[in-house]
Every structure is written in structure tokens, then in C-alpha cells.
Amino acid sequence: MTAVQNRTPRPAAQLPPRERLSRWANKNRKWLFAGPSMAFVALLLVIPLAWTLVLSLTDSKRSVRRPFDFIGLENYVEALTDTERFWPSVGRTLAFTGGALFFELILGMIIALLLWKPFRGQGLVRTIVLLPLVATPVAVGMMWRLLFEPNIGFVNEFLSWFGIPAQPWLADPNTSLATLTFVDIWQWTPMVALILLAGLTGLSEEPQEAARMDGANAWQRFWYVTVPLMRPVIIAAVLLRGIDALKTFDILYATKGKGGGAFHDVETLNVYAYGLSFDYNEYGLASAVLILFFLMILAIIWVIQMQRKATS
CATH class of the missing domain: 1.10.3720.10 (MetI-like)
Structure with missing residues (x-):
């Protein structure tokens, strides 16, 4: 009666670089497949929202090429006090x-x-x-x-x-x-x-x-x-x-x-x-x-x- 020994996986540090990369990719495949789409959508949302937030703190008006100054929360105060x-x-x-x-x-x-x-x-x-x-x-x-x-x-x-x-x-x-x-x-x-x-x-x-x-x-x-x-x-x-x-x-x-x-x-x-x-x-x-x-x-x-x- 022979004993069957279970083979334990080799540590990642002992693997060749290609096999180590393959193991990492297989472990994180859900993020690798969804990552590009998630990054693209995030850029479409984050960049316009961030720029809108920046503009909301300025006195930008009349022309998009006109230099503007930061005025803090004045636009928010003007909007929130506008009852008309x-x-x-x-x-x-x-x-x-x-x-x-x-x-x-x-x-x-x-x-x-x-x-x-x-x-x-x-x-x-x-x-x-x-x-x-x-x-x-x-x-x-x-x-x-x-x-x-x-x-x-x-x-x-x-x-x-x-x-x-x-x-x-x-x-x-x-x-x-x-x-x-x-x-x-x-x-x-x-x-x-x-x-x-x-x-x-x-x-x-x-x-x-x-x-x-x-x-x-x-x-x-x-x-x-x-x-x-x-x-x-x-x-x-x-x-x-x-x-x-x-x-x-x-x-x-x-x-x-x-x-x-x-x-x-x-x-x-x-x-x-x-x-x-x-x-x-x-x-x-x-x-x-x-x-x-x-x-x-x-x-x-x-x-x-x-x-x-x-x-x-």
C-alpha cells in the first residue's frame, strides 16, 4: 500500500517570471477584463465633474477664453439665495x-x-x-x-x-x-x-x-x-x-x-x-x-x- 503525497504548489517567488505573471493574471482576471471599461467610464465622469467643480468656484463668464478668478463659494451663495x-x-x-x-x-x-x-x-x-x-x-x-x-x-x-x-x-x-x-x-x-x-x-x-x-x-x-x-x-x-x-x-x-x-x-x-x-x-x-x-x-x-x- 503506497501513500499518495499531495503536491503543494510552489511559492510564487520560485516560479519563472512568465508562469508567475500567468498565475497573477488568472487570479485577477475579473479586474483585468473589467478594468479598461471601468477606467474609461471613470474618466468620462471624473474629469467633467472636477472641471465643473473648479468652474463653480470662479467668476467665469462671458467667454470661455476670458481669464477668471477664484471667488470661493460666492456662486453657491448666489444660487441658494435666489428665490426668483x-x-x-x-x-x-x-x-x-x-x-x-x-x-x-x-x-x-x-x-x-x-x-x-x-x-x-x-x-x-x-x-x-x-x-x-x-x-x-x-x-x-x-x-x-x-x-x-x-x-x-x-x-x-x-x-x-x-x-x-x-x-x-x-x-x-x-x-x-x-x-x-x-x-x-x-x-x-x-x-x-x-x-x-x-x-x-x-x-x-x-x-x-x-x-x-x-x-x-x-x-x-x-x-x-x-x-x-x-x-x-x-x-x-x-x-x-x-x-x-x-x-x-x-x-x-x-x-x-x-x-x-x-x-x-x-x-x-x-x-x-x-x-x-x-x-x-x-x-x-x-x-x-x-x-x-x-x-x-x-x-x-x-x-x-x-x-x-x-x-x-
């Missing part, structure tokens, strides 16, 4: 994002539930539901601008069939933000529905069957079984769509133009910062607004993550 443009823009940004996200989640869940179970013609229905995502936001904005036109738009023409007078949907400062929130809901609800449908498809049937055998009705199964199981997917949809809605610019600018309209009625932080940069050439102040906007997005993400950990 900055804080109303913050309010519109939060109102637009909150309203769009609320209805997109509800409508997206309804659509996902309707498409969850197989039925005849399901592929055609899914294609039709996803059609709003095909067009670019600028094209969508111009299309709805024509549809909401007070005199020749189809929306007012359709309402006239029921005796409802024409409405100044985008011309009235009191209705323009809500109207564009509706446009955003129309375009992006399918994306939320797609995310939620992917989550529903991955759910097990066993909890639903157990609840059904216990006598739970459809609403009880949805609220007490489906929603808790779907919570991680719902939070992911909120994060993805919420951040995207906060950054909305193209639809607002395509329909209302500079300053979010003559009365700044749809001027969000994105539109405000764009106007400061390209209309008034206030690069330092615009950079400060963008840094504050970035910090606001980080704070919202942190709150959502803390809420997710508290409920998990």
Missing part, C-alpha cells in the same frame, strides 16, 4: 419628477400585470405598448406640441366633439408643467412596465398558489404577495426612472424653448443651468447650479437606498 429662479426651478424639478414617477409606476404595474399571463396576440400587444420608446424625446416633444396646439391641435379638436372648449395646454403657465408631465408619462411608462414585467416573470408561482388556497382574493394576493416579492424590482425601477426624470431636458426645451417659456413655467434645474451657460454665458454660476443639482440627486439616491435597507 433657482428655488422655483427646484420645486418644478421635484414636482415634474414626482408626478411622472408616481403615475409611471402605477400605470407600469397595471400594464405589467396585464401582460404577465400569456394570451393570444401577446407579442403584438407588447410591441404596441413599447412604441413610445422608439421615438426620440425631441420628436415626441414636437409631436405633442402640435397635438396640443390651441387652434389646430387634435386634442382640442377631439374635446370639441364632446362640447369641451379649447384649452391652452402649453400656453398657460398654470397647465404647461402638468401637460409636459403627461407627455413624459406617455413616453416612459412602457420602460417602467418592461422592468416590472421582467420582475413578475421571474416570480415563483408557489406563493400565489398558496395564497389562493388560503382564500385570498386577487387584490390580497397582489398587495400581500406580489408587491413584497417585487419590492427590489420596484426600487430598481424607481431609481432608474427617477434619476432619468430628474435630468429631463429635451422634451421641456423642445416644447417651451429658452427659459422654460416666457414665464419660466417649465424651467427645471436642467433648463435653468442650460440658460445660464448658453444664453447668459454665466459659466461659474451655471456650474454651481449643476453641482448643487448633482448633490441633490445623490441625496435622493441615498434616501431611497436607506429606505430599501430599512424595509429589507
Whole structure:
């Protein structure tokens, strides 16, 4: 009876350089494959953000070639004390994002539930539901601008069939933000529905069957079984769509133009910062607004993550 001795690997210091390099590469292959892409993305994020931060501390204006001086936090103080443009823009940004996200989640869940179970013609229905995502936001904005036109738009023409007078949907400062929130809901609800449908498809049937055998009705199964199981997917949809809605610019600018309209009625932080940069050439102040906007997005993400950990 012969004893079999286990061969112990040789120490790395005793290996030839080529074999030592091969062992190191095999051990760190995940970083070697992902490293170039991660470095590229980091450069795309870090360099513009760092330059924006530098500009926010200067009096840069009028021309990008004009020498500028560092003025510390003066731009931040000016922005935070501006009750005519900055804080109303913050309010519109939060109102637009909150309203769009609320209805997109509800409508997206309804659509996902309707498409969850197989039925005849399901592929055609899914294609039709996803059609709003095909067009670019600028094209969508111009299309709805024509549809909401007070005199020749189809929306007012359709309402006239029921005796409802024409409405100044985008011309009235009191209705323009809500109207564009509706446009955003129309375009992006399918994306939320797609995310939620992917989550529903991955759910097990066993909890639903157990609840059904216990006598739970459809609403009880949805609220007490489906929603808790779907919570991680719902939070992911909120994060993805919420951040995207906060950054909305193209639809607002395509329909209302500079300053979010003559009365700044749809001027969000994105539109405000764009106007400061390209209309008034206030690069330092615009950079400060963008840094504050970035910090606001980080704070919202942190709150959502803390809420997710508290409920998990």
C-alpha cells in the first residue's frame, strides 16, 4: 500500500517570471477584463465633474477664453439665495419628477400585470405598448406640441366633439408643467412596465398558489404577495426612472424653448443651468447650479437606498 503525497504548489517567488505573471493574471482576471471599461467610464465622469467643480468656484463668464478668478463659494451663495429662479426651478424639478414617477409606476404595474399571463396576440400587444420608446424625446416633444396646439391641435379638436372648449395646454403657465408631465408619462411608462414585467416573470408561482388556497382574493394576493416579492424590482425601477426624470431636458426645451417659456413655467434645474451657460454665458454660476443639482440627486439616491435597507 503506497501513500499518495499531495503536491503543494510552489511559492510564487520560485516560479519563472512568465508562469508567475500567468498565475497573477488568472487570479485577477475579473479586474483585468473589467478594468479598461471601468477606467474609461471613470474618466468620462471624473474629469467633467472636477472641471465643473473648479468652474463653480470662479467668476467665469462671458467667454470661455476670458481669464477668471477664484471667488470661493460666492456662486453657491448666489444660487441658494435666489428665490426668483433657482428655488422655483427646484420645486418644478421635484414636482415634474414626482408626478411622472408616481403615475409611471402605477400605470407600469397595471400594464405589467396585464401582460404577465400569456394570451393570444401577446407579442403584438407588447410591441404596441413599447412604441413610445422608439421615438426620440425631441420628436415626441414636437409631436405633442402640435397635438396640443390651441387652434389646430387634435386634442382640442377631439374635446370639441364632446362640447369641451379649447384649452391652452402649453400656453398657460398654470397647465404647461402638468401637460409636459403627461407627455413624459406617455413616453416612459412602457420602460417602467418592461422592468416590472421582467420582475413578475421571474416570480415563483408557489406563493400565489398558496395564497389562493388560503382564500385570498386577487387584490390580497397582489398587495400581500406580489408587491413584497417585487419590492427590489420596484426600487430598481424607481431609481432608474427617477434619476432619468430628474435630468429631463429635451422634451421641456423642445416644447417651451429658452427659459422654460416666457414665464419660466417649465424651467427645471436642467433648463435653468442650460440658460445660464448658453444664453447668459454665466459659466461659474451655471456650474454651481449643476453641482448643487448633482448633490441633490445623490441625496435622493441615498434616501431611497436607506429606505430599501430599512424595509429589507
